[in-house]
């Protein structure tokens with residue numbers, strides 16, 4: 001009886017802790033400029049982001065090398081972005097969108113639209 005109660009209490013505590021972690025995580029994400037992706041050192045940053053449907057995401061290439069922004073499902077494909085060039089796309093529909101650089105396909109990111 002006592003053991004059962006203890007188990008239940010610890011389960012509730014665990015659930016509370018994970019809810020707190022999720023809340024803390026989302027407030028960190030909210031502190032960033034929404035919909036802004038920087039391309040630097042051959043990486044998309046952040047590599048994963050979540051935006052609301054209807055949001056416009058802006059990519060900016062900070063590298064001296066050209067990069068492109070390509071959706072693997074063919075929804076969008078930028079021209080080669082030179083240093084400090086930007087590209088924008090408006091995400092109207094919720095979903096998970098995989099993005100890569102057409103010149104360096106190992107550069108990847110995931111944009112979740114909710």
Ligand SMILES: [Cu+2]
Pocket residue numbers: 042066067068101102103104107
């Ligand atoms: Cu690239």
